[in-house]
Amino acid sequence: MRQLAVYSAIGNKMTGSINNEVHTVNFLLREVQKIVDEARTDLYDIQAEVQYSSGAFFLWSMAMSYDNVSNVVVKIASKNSTSVNYLLLNSHYDSEVKSPGAADDGVMTVIMLETLRVISRSERPLANPVVFLFNGAEEANMLASHGFITQHRWAPNCKALINLDSTGSGGREVLFQTGPNHPWLVKYYQQSAPHPFSSTVAEELFQNNFIPSDTDFRVFRDYGSVPGLDMAHVLNGYVYHTKYDNFQNLERGTYQTTGDNVLAVTWALSNAPELQDTAAYEEGHSIFYDYLGWFMISYTESTSIIINIVVSIAALVFIIISIYQMTTSTRSDTPKVVAIRFSIIFIVQVLAIVVSACCTILVALIMQGLGLTQSWYYKTWMTFGLYFCPMFCVMGLIPAAYIGWTKQRTNMKLNETISCFMHAHCIVLVLVCIVLTSLGIRSAFFPMLGIFFYTISLILEEIFRLLAKNSFFITIHLICQLLPFWFYTYLNYVFLVVFIPMQGRDGPDSSPDLLISGFIVLMTIHFAGFILPILHKFHKSKIFFTLFGVLTVIFIIIAATPAGFPFKAEVAAQRYYVLHTQRTLHYENSTTKTESGFYIQPVDTRYSELYDTTFKNAEPDSWTTENCAAEPYCGLPLYSGRWLDWKDSARWIHASPPDFPVKTELTPGIKQSIGDNKIRYEFSLKSVDRVVMYILPLEETKIINWSFDKTQLEEAHKPPYFIYHVYSLVEHPLDFWIELEHEAGNTAGPHFKLAVGAHFLYHQQSYTEEYREFLNSFPKWAYTTDWFASYESWIF
Structure with missing residues (x-):
């Protein structure tokens, strides 16, 4: 923990x-040198170096470009090892704006150091x-991992990866992506990790963009x-990418629990024979999940198809047997009547199920319509009354x-009727399981588990019926439901803990209440469908279920009062990006327009809270x-491609200009014809270390080539094009060129609009007094990620 405190x-x-680039790199080199000094040099060779790389690639609708980003790379190998197949462990030591990054990703960084230290002293x-x-440079859109994997001399030898990151402040680390198509990796994790925490559901949610984050795993x-x-x-995602991601707020126990897992899995994978030829073990996806963190289950996708089908068929068979048994007792109805009744x-x-789901979604729509979204953001218990209760009620x-209604109209006993409702629910889950399996959705294991345990209860009931000549239906059913009930409610808790904080940064165009209510609907169908029917044994069951509806109304009322306000200072703050911005627009007729102001970018859907206060002059x-129609991307210095969908909710408040410690200078170079109706423009750009550029070809003009990553051109993306460039401790300019094809006779132009946005991300000492006062005008329950920026556009 000393290392993390220093970091x-x-x-x-x-x-x-x-x-x-200096202090953290030196910290890592010092710690690595201490490890080298204390290592078993008779057993291991350790090499350490700093890599600086420059390159380009495509990510999130952006042409990425970087210059001189850093990596600290260490390799440990057994003495005289001849193996050319390496295991790669990755974490990042950079952090986001204003954040010390203790959890993201400092704790993983020091865990890697400790893993290196333990291995270097071991005789294993x-x-x-x-x-x-x-x-x-992970937070800078994963640039440094690209620099390593495409340029470092050890990169071609790296055959498998353990990537370590964070979207919270410690706690247990979840395994949420594997492979792809390498189930042997999950096998070693299952065999070696002492504290497993994993789920295929998390993997599929992440890969379908339900989680507003990404990791270096994508680049590798x-x-x-x-x-x-x-x-x-994933714990305490409220502090993610804020100044509260510090050493004091890190969950204690994180270091030991995660360290145990990382060390064990590192040993297992580094000794895995599969590293010799990983391509030979490319056998499809895995299904994996842990049970309450006690143990882990995993199997291949092909095995899961067999399991899902067999379990589903078995369930249907024993349901038919159970229904048939209802026709054999005294005073029972005929098989035809029982079949109709069922x-x-x-x-x-x-x-x-359908009506309860619709009612729950309707509550979410009402909450959004009343402007009461995210009332559960800090008070997670609000989800019970708002979204669980309507499900239970209906x-x-x-x-x-x-x-x-049918009590006096049927010969069915109450237990048989209750059993039929459970059979019906099981058939619904069977249909869901089969559909998901046929669509190749690996999360089909989720309904399969409920079906499996219900089938077990049916089998046991038949056994007891034959042996004891009596029915122990309720007892057997409740006992068999314990394990799936714990599993589903455990995952439901994990889901809420992980996803609720994420809704505070999912964008102003998101629908957080619909998302949360939708997942609660899915969870409730799985764990409540086999439990709620038992309550029909009580004489006043209708009153009991009605109480859930009353609770829903009460919780909606609570959400409309100050008690339902979703944000809390320092603990669960509302996020805003605030950029003190100067815009300079150069028009075709040589006129220029300059204006300055505060560009505020909300990050969630409830930003109307500040309309009458902080935003009153917006x-x-x-x-x-108007600006979105006149300028590429509204003439705003968007920070990344993720802001492209947010720009329509931006607020602008006029203010005096910021003080720039570095001027942005775009110098046009040679303009030359390179063929029929084709022109090449050359430019040189000097600016701060983080810039974005927009390139918008004008009418009858087409960009055909440039010096950046060419994915946007080759895949015919719709302009304007977005370029993102990072300098790291270099003073030379960015030289680039653009080649275009224009309409015949339009050699002089204009051909395209070029805009440059410069971001001063860590220059708080240059904030103007007006800017500081504006930031202080935000309420204490709001958190600003702030810097200043410039936007300048030209027509060429």
């Missing part, structure tokens, strides 16, 4: 800053070398074809109404609309 004390570590065999990559996979394990801390019950159960009331929505 955190360095402060903010933005790529390109002295803190990141190390069959293959291990490369420890401490990368210095896409640009190095390196399969691996992607793990991240068909009606099946329809009623489907209706209960899923219980509709069957209860049916049971009450320009109307028409300002944004």
